[in-house]
Amino acid sequence: MSKFKGCVLGIFFLPFLYFGLSADVHAQAEPKTIEEWRERFKRGDPSLHRIHPSKWPSKEELGDLIPPKDDTAEKAFLERAAKAEKMSADLLKQIKAGQANRGLVDFRKRHEKSILDPEVSKLAKRGQLLAASKLYHSRRLALASSDAERALILESRFDHVVLKQLASQELAWVERNLKSETHRGAALISLLDLVRLEGMEETSSSAAKLWAKTKSERWIREKLPAVKAVNAGRQK
């Protein structure tokens, strides 16, 4: 409670304290005697202009002393000019940076278009996820004309819409069907495709973890010939 009272009183008295102090500062800044006025007139002290003209001594009292130059407006002008100069320099810098990045922007646009590549979609929908991922990854890398762009491609996540959706559904499907005695053969074929996906680190690493967990199971040996035959593309 006492803390609360202290806060309230503090907030209440703070303005008085501030204005009191500032009044004191101004009082100190204002010459008290005519000698002090004269002395600061002789020095050409421009801060005298902060004192209201009504408080200045009369011309008779000051004699032939010339009032100091009022540089307040000049200072304000110089401040404004410096600010404007800085702002224009910053703008110029931004424009130059924009021009330098224009190539990068174009590259990004080309890259964005690739996420809807119809050929990749077609291949993925035909059940050839691995082939689709290889095609998409190679197409992405072919967009790069410099090492910087290549690095950008490898860092960025421009996943192909259909490919990503099917791969994530397939991974979930595999995870569930590995547990089923009837469907684990099919799940195993798909799992080994998912492990080898290119440019889809998230999916392929999850699949690799799943494979690491599964490969020691006893039933793997029984299903392996079918998996090998499918992977070898051994068709009639």
Added chain:
Amino acid sequence: MNRVLLFVLCCLAFSGFSGFSQDLEAMMKLSKLKRSYRVALEQGDLSQAYSQFIAGRSAEKALGATSQSTFDSRQLNDFADFKMAQATRWLMVDEAKTIALVELMRLQGLETLPAGKQARTSLAAAKEKDARTYQKAQEMFDRGSSNRSTSQE
């Protein structure tokens, strides 16, 4: 906001509008179906997604929806087509034939989808071509189905 709206609707429903209450019940059932449909799709559970899709369609009809369905069948069809294409490819490999047939048998359960119809045609052709392998696959599939129904019970 939706919860507030739902609360208001519930209050109105309990205050004696029996027809309104039925509609509200149907709407709630529909939103539940939609949610489980989406989850099943994300998990690649085709049979579950399909049953939710069919139930959702009939719930929409019960509500008198005349416009296009709010159940997006694109993802369901995409994944069903994908699994169908996979099974067709595996069917061409001798060592993987049984596996492929079992998957096709599961896919034929998606009766109204193009992939389901295609699976039925492929299975009929496969049965005619190699009845023994088909029989083996059928036994395997039936065993799996009976195991599934036992575990569900």
